[in-house]
Amino acid sequence: MKKLIITLAICLSFANLAQADENLKQRAQKSKAVVKEFMGQLKGELESAMKAGGPVNAISVCNKMAPVIAKNLSDKYGWDIARTSLKTRNAANKPDAWETKVLNEFDARKAKGEDVKPMAHFESVDGNFRFMKAIPTGEVCLKCHGENIAPPVKAKLKELYPDDMATGYKLGDVRGAFTIIQPM
Ligand code: HEC
Structure with a gap:
């Protein structure tokens, strides 16, 4: 009898774990979709400008629009949605301790040969769901984040x-990450 109860308890806790795991996966799926929405809006604005x-x-698009898009999406979903980086342009985007750890892991994963584009990480941290998605440095980004920035651009920055x-980024580097906090 005792054995049966123990076995049952173990099975139940595995079921709970699987359920918690499923919950995190669903939240990650949703986060990915919202990151796509953020990226789509920002890229559209950037390319036309x-x-x-x-x-x-x-x-001025990055300067004015990026924070507005982040704020609008945060209000729309009731989450905390932002961009961050180990080397920020705007100090308001500085990573916290958990984000710094994940950004360092992204760099290490890239150094081992992993593709940056789909790179992401999520876990529950202090009662919140936290999600980060790496942002690769594309060709167009180099004009403002690369090694050879034109003097008028440099002056404005x-x-x-x-x-x-x-600045000083190369094509394919991890430029930073989208970062999302969802209350659980
Ligand atoms: C026209 C210049 C310009 C281009 C092109 C550009 N950026 Fe930026 N980027 C900026 C500015 C300005 C900021 C600061 C925005 C702010 O004040 O929040 C910024 C901020 C960022 C941030 C937020 C973290 C930080 O450093 O403060 C990320 C991430 C980022 N850019 C990624 C990219 C990527 C990826 C590309 C290419 C797809 C790109 N940028 C292209 C000018 C540019």
Whole structure:
């Protein structure tokens, strides 16, 4: 009898674990979709501004639109949605301790040869669901985050962000990550 109860208890706790696991997976799925929405809006704004007036003009899109898009999506979903990086341009995007750990892991995973594009990480942290999705450095990003930034772009960036750390990136580097906190 005792054995049966113990076996039952073990089975139940495995069932609970599986259920918790399923809950996290579903939250990650939703987070991925919201990241796509964020990326889609930002890319659209960035590309049309680049076409209309080149990178100096497009800086204002990242400067003004990125925080607005993040805020609108946060309000829409009731989550905390932002972008972060180990080397931030805007200090308001600085990572916390957990984000710093995950960003370092992303760099290590990339160094081992993993593809950056689908790279993500999620777990429950202190009663919240936390999700991060790596952002690869594409060709267009180099104009404002690369090693050879045109002087007028450099000057404008310096004016807006005197403490800018977000330059010197190479194609394919992990530029940063989308980061989401969902209350559980
Ligand atoms: C026209 C210039 C420009 C281009 C092109 C550009 N960025 Fe940025 N990026 C900025 C500016 C300006 C900020 C600061 C935004 C803010 O104040 O929140 C920024 C911020 C970021 C951040 C937030 C973290 C931080 O450093 O503060 C990430 C992540 C990022 N950019 C990724 C990219 C990626 C990926 C691309 C290419 C798809 C890209 N950027 C292209 C100008 C640019």
